Amino acid sequence: MSKNIPEKVSNRLTLYHSILAEYIEQGQEYISSPQIAQRLGIDDSQVRKDFKLLNNAGKCRVGYIVKELKDSIEKTLGFTKAKDAFIVGAGHLGLALAKYDNFNSYGLNILALFDNDPHKIDMQVNNKQIFHISKLPNLAQRLNVDIAILTVPRQYAQDVADFLIDSDIKYIWNFTPAVLVVPPHIKVWNENLIASFLQFACKEIV
Amino acid sequence: MSKNIPEKVSNRLTLYHSILAEYIEQGQEYISSPQIAQRLGIDDSQVRKDFKLLNNAGKCRVGYIVKELKDSIEKTLGFTKAKDAFIVGAGHLGLALAKYDNFNSYGLNILALFDNDPHKIDMQVNNKQIFHISKLPNLAQRLNVDIAILTVPRQYAQDVADFLIDSDIKYIWNFTPAVLVVPPHIKVWNENLIASFLQFACKEIV
């Protein structure tokens, strides 16, 4: 982190990471840039350029050491650094994310969920409790959590975001289609699934 | 569509679209590029350049007509063109997507879900039935569906993708972290939530 890696590059790094994980499963020790490039349909010098960013030298005629490369990517993208977060909105998407165990191995720990529906309060999802939203400010402070994953319905998104900001949440991973208005010190990452699909559809589906 | 709009641009277009929807709700007739730019923290000439791609002229000192702009974006991104799709994998994420009514208004119609878990077969989710995966080839052909939303566990992703391809599926929206190997005429769009988060974390959370 902190190295200011461009979005496109870190996007590719995660794809490389998946491929490397496969190679390790298969017991392969080395991997070459053309192998990866072909798999992803990109240029092989692109792959080498990206790896250079990781300060991970390859060997001519042989390639890169899979294990080392994978570790470098994990370090660079911050898998190794634990990050605690709350899910705000225990709807279907919120629950799906809560059950997504994989987050853990990527350094993201979901500690709890929050909702305002009395029926959901105190339920457990994947060993994580659902609390009433009113408990959030206190818990955020006590557990020192400043990341929120926002999965409430669109019409409540801004109000809930304002509430989160009042509760000292600093980072919002926004799964709602709302474009949040926030002060400059709050960072929002928009995960607009519809937008994502449209890009796909618009590019590929003629 | 087909106009080969860069990914970054279509990404911004969907953000503009959300803002335009708000303006319409509020009954605003006009919107200016600096207004949008400020909202998103980007350059206003960037916004104008993007709008120029839509062939949508603005008026000096006044701005753009909200309604027209919104329609242009919808036409350009293909909201208006109905696209039918299947969800393959009726796990939490699959169900969450099936219940996401909004897809409809963006031109994506989920017709049915597929799974191999006998307990899930024949259940209804949001008026969509869950079928056994073995029914997919037939239904795909009969309903003329060539888009699949893949939400199975990672370890089955490649096998299921192969099966889909055999069933004449052409477009796969891949929610699994697997990097799928497919023939060149099959288009895959990777929606790697973990990757997405890591980009956020890596950039913003120091």
Next chain:
DNA sequence: TACAAATCAAGAAAAAAATCACGATTTTTA
């Protein structure tokens, strides 16, 4: 009406990203 302010349009410049090209190195093979 004249002037100021806001905004668009479009070309120029700058920055960023991707691709190309080629020398250097290592391994394999004849």
Next chain:
DNA sequence: TAAAAATCGTGATTTTTTTCTTGATTTGTA
């Protein structure tokens, strides 16, 4: 051992994307 092949590393080139700049247009106001 020499030649061939595969691959890395990296500088040069090209392409794409973003930002800057300037001029024109419209609206509001003194």
